[in-house]
Amino acid sequence: MTGTRQLTAQGLERKQQLFDAAAQLFAEQGYAQTRVVDIVDAAGVAKGLFYWYFENKEALFRELAADIRHKLRRTQRRAIDRNAPALAQIAQGTVASVRFMSEHASFFSLLEVEGRNVADALRRGTEQHLQDVKALIVAGQEDGSVTTDDDADLLALAVVGAVGQFSHFHRTGRVDLSLDELANYVARLVVRILTADEQVARQSIKQALRPPRR
Amino acid sequence: MTGTRQLTAQGLERKQQLFDAAAQLFAEQGYAQTRVVDIVDAAGVAKGLFYWYFENKEALFRELAADIRHKLRRTQRRAIDRNAPALAQIAQGTVASVRFMSEHASFFSLLEVEGRNVADALRRGTEQHLQDVKALIVAGQEDGSVTTDDDADLLALAVVGAVGQFSHFHRTGRVDLSLDELANYVARLVVRILTADEQVARQSIKQALRPPRR
DNA sequence: GGGAATATTGACCCACGGGTCAAGGCGAGG
DNA sequence: CCTCGCCTTGACCCGTGGGTCAATATTCCC
Numbered sequence: 001m002t003g004t005r006q007l008t009a010q011g012l013e014r015k016q017q018l019f020d021a022a023a024q025l026f027a028e029q030g031y032a033q034t035r036v037v038d039i040v041d042a043a044g045v046a047k048g049l050f051y052w053y054f055e056n057k058e059a060l061f062r063e064l065a066a067d068i069r070h071k072l073r074r075t076q077r078r079a080i081d082r083n084a085p086a087l088a089q090i091a092q093g094t095v096a097s098v099r100f101m102s103e104h105a106s107f108f109s110l111l112e113v114e115g116r117n118v119a120d121a122l123r124r125g126t127e128q129h130l131q132d133v134k135a136l137i138v139a140g141q142e143d144g145s146v147t148t149d150d151d152a153d154l155l156a157l158a159v160v161g162a163v164g165q166f167s168h169f170h171r172t173g174r175v176d177l178s179l180d181e182l183a184n185y186v187a188r189l190v191v192r193i194l195t196a197d198e199q200v201a202r203q204s205i206k207q208a209l210r211p212p213r214r
Numbered sequence: 215m216t217g218t219r220q221l222t223a224q225g226l227e228r229k230q231q232l233f234d235a236a237a238q239l240f241a242e243q244g245y246a247q248t249r250v251v252d253i254v255d256a257a258g259v260a261k262g263l264f265y266w267y268f269e270n271k272e273a274l275f276r277e278l279a280a281d282i283r284h285k286l287r288r289t290q291r292r293a294i295d296r297n298a299p300a301l302a303q304i305a306q307g308t309v310a311s312v313r314f315m316s317e318h319a320s321f322f323s324l325l326e327v328e329g330r331n332v333a334d335a336l337r338r339g340t341e342q343h344l345q346d347v348k349a350l351i352v353a354g355q356e357d358g359s360v361t362t363d364d365d366a367d368l369l370a371l372a373v374v375g376a377v378g379q380f381s382h383f384h385r386t387g388r389v390d391l392s393l394d395e396l397a398n399y400v401a402r403l404v405v406r407i408l409t410a411d412e413q414v415a416r417q418s419i420k421q422a423l424r425p426p427r428r
Numbered sequence: 429g430g431g432a433a434t435a436t437t438g439a440c441c442c443a444c445g446g447g448t449c450a451a452g453g454c455g456a457g458g
Numbered sequence: 459c460c461t462c463g464c465c466t467t468g469a470c471c472c473g474t475g476g477g478t479c480a481a482t483a484t485t486c487c488c
Contacts, residue, residue, distance in 0.1 A: 005433090005434075006433075006434075007434085008433095008434065008435085008485075008486080010434090010435075010484095010485080011434070011435070014435080014436095032246070035474085035475060035476085036475075036476065036477085037475075037476095045436070045437085046436060046437045046438055047437085047438070047476095047477090048436070048437060048438070048439095048477095048478080048479080049435075049436055049437075050477095051476095051477070051478080052434090052435070052436075056476075056477075057476070057477095150399075153389075154389070154391075154399060157379075157380070157383050157388065157389065158376070158380075158403060161375070161376065161379035161380065161383070162372070162375070162376075162379075164379070165371075165372075165375035165376075165378070165379050166371070166372075166375065169371050169375065174371065175367075175368065175371065177368075185364075185368060189372060189407065192406070192407065193403065193406060193407065219463095219464080220463085220464075221464085222455090222464065222465085224455095224464090224465080225464070225465070228465080228466095249444085249445060249446080250445075250446060250447085251445075251446095259466070259467085260466060260467045260468055261446095261447090261467085261468070262447090262448080262449080262466070262467060262468070263465075263466055263467075264447095265446095265447070265448080266464090266465070266466080270446075270447075271446070271447095
């Protein structure tokens with residue numbers, strides 16, 4: 001994979017084959033556990049060919065991550081009704097995200113499971129999501145549907161965190177809800193976080209944090 | 215490290231040295247990136263000695279994980295006033311957990327970053343925490359301090375998830391709150407999740423999930 | 429049909445790092 | 459002072475797996 005090279009139709013197809021094979025294998029057994037040989041074997045070609053289409057194993061992974069990131073973003077955009085109130089948009093985005101992550105579960109579990117180099121691929125993925133949500137929260141705070149007691153950044157983290165966390169729990173089999181139920185539950189949770197009555201919360205916390213008697 | 219062997223005082227000390235060196239290196243650069251050579255170098259001993267005290271690299275890691283798990287559990291127990299209402303106990307536990315994870319940030323980031331074999335060390339760690347929290351939530355629902363009648367399992371996941379997620383965000387520099395502020399915020403969030411007014415949430419979500427007009 | 433670009437092959441290279449081992453030191457008890 | 463079991467050493471072994479390369483096939487286009 002040196003410099004610029006013109007891929008023919010055949011070339012593109014072959015590249016896609018390798019891409020798909022890699023995606024599946026990574027998902028099944030993890031990045032580190034998948035050897036380049038496995039990928040080319042699965043695609044039924046020789047090892048050297050891998051390096052004709054990809055700089056190396058890591059570069060392939062980056063492409064994969066970028067690809068899924070774009071798909072997620074597109075899904076989110078499509079799910080959102082831009083005329084709805086901010087809070088509603090957040091809920092819609094939440095549902096779509098949970099669904100998407102569940103459908104691409106194998107890939108997201110992959111992200112969680114890998115090393116440093118890969119970890120920032122994950123971060124970059126969240127970064128965008130985070131900003132989108134924050135913007136909606138700010139809008140919600142302005143139109144009064146979202147609590148103003150907390151910083152929009154923190155609330156955005158809570159929302160994105162909830163989505164990611166529950167997707168994770170679902171993936172790892174710790175929630176046995178159906179996909180729809182899950183997505184709904186998370187959306188409800190998120191809305192609750194964003195709209196909750198501060199009175200109740202504040203009072204509880206005050207009592208809760210009274211120093212324990214030893 | 216074959217069978218049973220009697221460690222002298224000197225032996226125990228040496229083992230601890232290796233243990234500590236490993237903990238630090240793992241934290242700094244990750245498990246896979248840390249070679250056994252690095253560990254023994256840091257401890258100033260020869261490579262072979264490592265295998266006198268530990269079966270292998272992975273076994274050392276398991277010991278490390280078990281160790282931190284116990285410490286976390288102990289910390290949580292100490293922070294909790296067992297006479298307080300359940301909700302208060304949850305809040306106290308939350309604060310303690312966030313603090314602890316922040317103080318041992320390097321180790322927890324380690325857990326996140328590693329592969330399959332290691333991932334279940336993490337799961338086992340959460341499992342216990344999860345059960346404790348669930349028990350408290352059930353108690354809270356009975357004594358009326360937890361006002362949501364959502365499934366206790368789901369709520370427990372939300373609570374534990376929030377703690378883990380925000381500790382993660384803190385670690386990775388996405389929250390620049392002080393430790394105290396962070397712990398407090400998370401506790402508040404948790405309380406809010408457990409006490410929020412269902413009416414408001416349910417209504418919002420209903421509106422929110424109305425299908426978008428295209 | 430010929431030459432240039434693209435596509436494909438599989439044997440080979442080699443760094444890396446976990447784990448082994450035979451040999452020797454050292455301290456306590458008999 | 460000798461022996462036995464803990465302790466320590468560092469050279470060595472070896473599987474693993476990413477990456478290279480020179481040779482060959484195929485396709486494309488003038």
